[in-house]
Amino acid sequence: MKQFSYVRASSPEDAVQRAIAHQESQFIAGGTNLVDRLKAFLDNPSELIDVSRLGLKEIETMPDGSIRIGAMVSNTAVANHHQIREHYPLLSRAILSGASQQIRNVATVGGNLLQRTRCPYYYDTAFACNKRQPESGCAARHGINRMHAILGASEKCIAVHPSDMCVALAALDAVVEVQGANGQRQIPFTEFHRLPGNTPQWDSNLEPGALITAVILPPNPAAKTGIYLKLRDRTSYAFALVSVAAMVAVEGDAIHHARLALGGVAHKPWRSLETESFLEGKTAASETFEQAAEIALQQAQPLSHNHFKVSMAQRAIKRAFTISAQGGSTA
Amino acid sequence: MNKVVGTSVSRKEGLAKVMGKAPYSAEHSISGIIHGYLVTSTIAKGRIQSIDTQAAEQAPGVIAVFTHNNRPLIFEPDNDFQNSKIYESRLPLSDDQIYYGGQIIGLVVADTFEQAREASQLIEVEYEVETPLVDSRQATYEPGISMFGESMTFSKGEFAAGNFEAGIANAAASIEATYETATELHSPMEPHAIIAHWQDSDSLTVYEPSQFVMNSQGTYAQLFGILPKKYASLPPTLAAPLARKRFLGPIVFFVPLLPVNSSAP
Known part of the structure; x- marks a missing residue:
């Protein structure tokens, strides 16, 4: 060091x-x-x-009903907060499915957003990695790429974003509050992280020197039925092969307010707007969710070792939507 | 009758272990300790063309840098399993050949662990890269090292299968069930770490996790050319059953490379 x-x-x-x-x-x-x-x-x-030590450790309800989570709140404190558990159970589930209790006790909300990929080729300085050393090449592309991206990857980088929390936040239309050189601004969660393109060294659109001060959760009519489903090699302390944050509100038989984000499949939490608009107004039925799952993975480009992720994601999406349509389960 | 089956026997050091009171080998504290950090190969097969240690040698706190170019003398042990046993018959830093990824190719010794580790990053290695053999079907079946006076030879197995479908169809009775075995990963609780304490030039105390203390003692004695009785191995309470350590791995060879009052984690 x-x-x-x-x-x-x-x-x-x-x-x-x-x-x-x-x-x-x-x-x-x-x-x-x-x-x-x-x-x-x-x-x-x-x-x-x-x-x-800057404060930023409050979880507060705002006048418009949204919840503002300070950037320095620990992952554990968010997951255990009574209002999060009641109104956004999938966020609580997502957090508790990641890392270990000891790590969650120390890890912060802001830090969770800015953690970097665990691609083993990024971590081993003996290998080429465009994320670590721009223009040096990507050893993962033709290496053991089982854990890597199937959506939105580039020639330069096939790494995936490691966070569980962020997948739930993407589905919940969260907003990131940022302090920069020119004051505060708010970034919609789906625009916070970026796809690798030709510059995989940049994980997010945060400008140099800017600091995350809070994450804001807007009120959400479907969030109580939200599901976070994480599939992985071990049942604890393992990164997702595929994870799904999904929710629907069902009125009569009709689906409203469908939200879908995937983890373990892309360089950022992967929100599927096509799937969401397909579901709007449709009947909550098995075939509907099956079609939704196919739409979500239409653009998938699996690598030599991770073809399994496509069908794994499709089945997980169908299952998550089905449970959500039945009222979900609480954290 | 000797009742063994069904009897629970408490491990002598069990309570200390579950209470976290049993020290790991690296937890022993010795004054004047210095630290070693290994440099390992980043290729799987080939040879070292050049290894430049100049910057590392000049880094803060560095006492010495060892490679195959300047390895001090160590002796080949019998490796007969009874008096001595090492995992790798080739002694480390013997030459410039690379046989596997992560093979030890150097050792940095410094005042602190951090200094040794930092200096290890300053070593520039140029390799002549060869393609490693990673497919067991292309194995060469060359004889292995001998043990107990018997040579170890390997031969390609032959496999045959009958007609399962026909057999089960004609069976008097059959049961259909699925049996699954979950993967279990054996993870050592402490990574390999050794503290070596030379009391004088032929008296050594080693703190290491070992399942086979007497054998370690013999191996050390042969490697370093000292009398076994002069050497005391104090096994930490947390020994090999928890740590996947039975015979001496390659890192122990670095013990003698260090001067009196030193350690090689």
């Missing part, structure tokens, strides 16, 4: 100013991913700016 200096920011504005003034600095909050990356020689900051 390289030598680096460590400073504590006194406010979000101070943190941003420091980060902009010191280009080789990085924010640290829970550090559950960053410290691993430091040890693996992936990140070499000359300064760490500690943003874990």
